[in-house]
Amino acid sequence: MTPNSDPTVQPVPASVVQQVDAADTTLHNPKTAVLSIGSNLGNRLESLQSAVDALADTPGLKVTAVSPVYETEPWGVAPDSQPSYFNAVVVVRTTLPPGSLLERGHAIEEALERVREERWGPRPIDVDIVAYQGVVSDDPQLTLPHPRAHERAFVLVPWRDVDPAAEVPGHGSVEELLAELGTEGITARPDLELSLHA
Numbered sequence: 001m002t003p004n005s006d007p008t009v010q011p012v013p014a015s016v017v018q019q020v021d022a023a024d025t026t027l028h029n030p031k032t033a034v035l036s037i038g039s040n041l042g043n044r045l046e047s048l049q050s051a052v053d054a055l056a057d058t059p060g061l062k063v064t065a066v067s068p069v070y071e072t073e074p075w076g077v078a079p080d081s082q083p084s085y086f087n088a089v090v091v092v093r094t095t096l097p098p099g100s101l102l103e104r105g106h107a108i109e110e111a112l113e114r115v116r117e118e119r120w121g122p123r124p125i126d127v128d129i130v131a132y133q134g135v136v137s138d139d140p141q142l143t144l145p146h147p148r149a150h151e152r153a154f155v156l157v158p159w160r161d162v163d164p165a166a167e168v169p170g171h172g173s174v175e176e177l178l179a180e181l182g183t184e185g186i187t188a189r190p191d192l193e194l195s196l197h198a
């Protein structure tokens with residue numbers, strides 16, 4: 001049979017072959033990403049745990065570390081205008097490209113019924129991508145590393161716990177950033193714990 005004599009066999013366009021090859025490379029080459037999770041509405045610990053569970057249930061993603069929980073003063077808003085947050089950091093190994101990881105984060109936020117209204121308003125759950133491997137991007141849809149991560153002790157303190165040698169690409173080590181920034185308003189909550197179900 002000549003290559004095109006079977007009418008059910010369609011030639012595969014070169015672009016599709018390239019996409020499949022790229023996906024295959026990705027499958028064998030998981031990347032490390034760091035996510036920040038925060039909640040200051042409703043049952044804050046339960047919301048963080050639901051986000052960890054949903055991340056762990058994501059195909060192509062393995063949660064490799066979950067930080068301790070911190071109670072943190074709301075950042076970026078007038079003092080006493082909002083309830084305090086619970087924050088944690090989750091480290092993942094994933095074959096999802098950055099855009100798909102962001103979509104997954106948004107889907108988790110939506111599932112936990114976040115209402116997007118006021119900027120930095122109270123929320124049952126917020127999932128941010130702090131860093132994706134060493135990727136640097138100024139795309140407003142997905143800026144990497146997160147454009148404000150280096151200014152936020154509520155991100156850096158739990159990140160340092162799970163990776164003391166962590167670096168914010170373009171900004172320096174988490175340790176040095178925290179030495180500058182201080183840790184005021186960040187309170188450890190050793191009485192609370194997020195679990196990682198296998």
Ligand SMILES: Nc1ncnc2c1ncn2[C@@H]1O[C@H](COP(=O)(O)OP(=O)(O)OP(=O)(O)O)[C@@H](O)[C@H]1O
Nearest residue numbers: 119120126128129130140141142143144145146148
């Ligand atoms: N690294 C990132 N992680 C998450 N979202 C990002 C990132 N970079 C850009 N964005 C974009 O920011 C938009 C707003 O995100 P979101 O509503 O979570 O902001 P916020 O939590 O109120 O504030 P902040 O971005 O300061 O944490 C998202 O729709 C997303 O496209």
Ligand SMILES: Nc1nc2c(c(=O)[nH]1)N=C(CO)CN2
Nearest residue numbers: 038072073074075085120154
């Ligand atoms: N303490 C604290 N403050 C915040 C947080 C957060 O998670 N924790 N998230 C914000 C928007 O992403 C704005 N301010």
